[in-house]
Amino acid sequence: xxxxxxxxxxxxxxAVVIAAxxxxxxxxxxxxxxxxxxxxRVADPLPAPAKLAAKDDVSTTATIAAxxxxxxxxxxxxxxxxxxxxxxxxxxxxxxxxxxxxxxxxTTGGPGFGFETFKQFDFLTDKEVVLTFDDxxxxxxxxxxxxxxxxxxxxxxxxSVGKHATWHPExxxxxxxxxxxxxxxxxxxxxxxxxxxxxxxxxxxxxxxFSAVKLALGTNPAPFFRFPQLQHxxxxxxxxxxxxxxMWSTDLDSFDxxxxxxxxxxxxxxxxxxxxxxxGIILMHDFQKHTGEALPTLLARLKAGGYKIVQxxxxxxxxxxxxxxxxxxxxxKVPTASTNTRPISSVVQTVSQ
Numbered sequence: 001x002x003x004x005x006x007x008x009x010x011x012x013x014x015a016v017v018i019a020a021x022x023x024x025x026x027x028x029x030x031x032x033x034x035x036x037x038x039x040x041r042v043a044d045p046l047p048a049p050a051k052l053a054a055k056d057d058v059s060t061t062a063t064i065a066a067x068x069x070x071x072x073x074x075x076x077x078x079x080x081x082x083x084x085x086x087x088x089x090x091x092x093x094x095x096x097x098x099x100x101x102x103x104x105x106x107t108t109g110g111p112g113f114g115f116e117t118f119k120q121f122d123f124l125t126d127k128e129v130v131l132t133f134d135d136x137x138x139x140x141x142x143x144x145x146x147x148x149x150x151x152x153x154x155x156x157x158x159x160s161v162g163k164h165a166t167w168h169p170e171x172x173x174x175x176x177x178x179x180x181x182x183x184x185x186x187x188x189x190x191x192x193x194x195x196x197x198x199x200x201x202x203x204x205x206x207x208x209x210f211s212a213v214k215l216a217l218g219t220n221p222a223p224f225f226r227f228p229q230l231q232h233x234x235x236x237x238x239x240x241x242x243x244x245x246x247m248w249s250t251d252l253d254s255f256d257x258x259x260x261x262x263x264x265x266x267x268x269x270x271x272x273x274x275x276x277x278x279x280g281i282i283l284m285h286d287f288q289k290h291t292g293e294a295l296p297t298l299l300a301r302l303k304a305g306g307y308k309i310v311q312x313x314x315x316x317x318x319x320x321x322x323x324x325x326x327x328x329x330x331x332x333k334v335p336t337a338s339t340n341t342r343p344i345s346s347v348v349q350t351v352s353q
Contacts, residue, residue: 091153092153093151093152093153096151096152096153096154097152097153097154097299097302097303097308097309098152098153098154098309099153099154099155099309099310099311100128100308100309100310101128101308101310101311102310102311102312102313103123103310103311103312103313104313104314104315105224105246105312105313105314105315106315107223107224107244107245107246107314107315107316108244109241109244110237110240110241110242110243110244110245110246110247111246111247112237112246112247112248112249113246113247113248113249113281114248114249114250114251114281115249115251115280116230116249116250116251116253117230117232117247117249118247118249124279124280124281124310125279126278126279127278127279127305127306127307127308128279128307128308128309128310129274129279129280129281129282129302129307129308129309129310130157130280130281130282130309130310130312131149131154131155131156131157131282131284131309132156132157132158132159132226132248132250132281132282132283132284133145133156133157133158133159133284133285133286133291134158134159134161134185134226134283134284134285134286134287135159135160135161135164135185135189135285135286135287135288136158136159136160136161136164136165136171136172136175136286136287137160137164137165137168137169137171137172137174137175137286138164138168138171138286138287139168139171140289140292141286141287141288141289141291141292142168142171142174142175142286142287142292143171143174143292144289144292144293144295145286145291145292145295146174146175146178146180147292148292148295148296148299149178149180149295149299150178151296152299152303154299154309155179155180155181155309155311156180156181157180157181157183157224157248157312158175158180158181158182158183158286159183159184159185159224159225159226159248160172160175160182160183160184160185160209160213160216160221161184161185161186161187161188161189161209162184162185162186162187162188162208162209162210162211162212162213163187163188163189163212164287165212165213165215165216165217166212166215166216166332168216169215169216169217172213172216172217173216173217173218176217176219181222181224181311181312181313181314182213182217182221182222183221183222183223183224183225183226183248184206184209184210184213184221184224184225184226184318185209185225185226185228186205186206186208186209186227186228187204187205187206187208187209187212188205189228190202190205190228191228191229191231192205192206192227192228192231192233192236193231193232193233199235199236202233202235202236203236203239204324206225206236206239206240207320207321207324208324208327208328210318210320210324211320211321211324211325211327211328212328214318214320214325215325215328215329219317220317220318220319220320221317221318222313222314222317222318223243223244223245223246223314223316223317223318224245224246224248224312224314225240225245225246225247225248226247226248226249227247227249230249230250232247232249243318244316245318246314248281249281250280250281250282250283251277251279251280251281251282252270252273252274252277252280252281252282252283253283254266254269254270254282254283254284254285254291255269256284256285256288256290256291256294257285257288261288261290262290263290263293263294263297264294266284266290266291266294266298267294267297267298267301270282270298271298271301271305274302274305274307275305279307
């Protein structure tokens with residue numbers, strides 16, 4: 001009897017020891033948690049670039065702000081590799097609007113899109129929309145637009161003003177890194193139909209814009225262009241054709257730039273026009289504060305209305321002209337003497353973390 005009781009007691013003690021050991025091991029593993037990451041450093045603000053030529057003095061439209069004031073006066077850094085675009089991943093939001101299809105554009109010969117100006121190519125089907133944004137990048141406002149798009153896993157087409165790109169390249173790189181398409185919108189948002197501009201000055205506005213966006217991104221932008229104020233100068237339309245750049249007008253304007261625009265008015269303007277047309281290329285401005293505020297509601301209304309997002313990509317990238325690249329670097333006083341082309345991983349390494 002005593003032997004039996006002793007064996008039973010020994011078995012119970014052994015079981016308790018094993019269970020306690022297992023619990024201790026599991027707890028120690030769980031306490032380690034997921035690998036910890038280090039937050040990315042916020043990029044330093046950049047100064048306004050120097051003027052490229054006296055002809056840049058032509059007055060800009062009211063939607064473009066003046067140069068940033070004395071925040072930082074260091075030179076804009078030389079082009080760096082663009083932030084990598086992440087491969088397609090499952091959307092974290094199971095009910096997201098998302099992207100219904102991706103359209104690739106062959107820009108040979110300079111095709112035009114948007115029925116307000118161009119009537120040839122009708123590539124959208126019923127209930128399809130393209131989200132386009134002008135005047136990027138801009139602090140606070142562009143990130144607000146990016147946040148709203150990311151929450152719905154939606155993609156847009158951004159037309160960057162060259163000056164803005166050189167002032168805030170870190171924001172424009174975020175646009176590209178999040179999988180959106182980046183085109184251009186001239187160097188300084190001049191009306192290319194202005195009688196104050198010669199044909200050469202208009203070409204300069206276009207080419208400087210492309211070179212500035214390339215500098216900001218660290219890679220070639222898409223060969224996509226939108227005329228400021230949708231003023232399509234016939235000579236420049238022909239010129240863009242020779243440069244194999246697709247031109248984008250619009251099907252419906254949000255009028256988010258107008259005085260008195262509110263998030264509610266922007267949403268109602270877009271949805272009223274869209275419900276009438278049934279589809280379309282939507283023109284907005286991520287430069288405008290109310291656009292970022294309106295976008296979450298607009299995306300929700302699009303989803304509720306059964307609309308689908310079409311993402312636009314280009315078959316090739318734009319090849320900027322070396323003379324404009326060189327002039328931009330020279331006038332912005334960007335150091336170009338270094339020929340070090342080593343990858344960053346061979347220059348900078350984390351040795352302790």
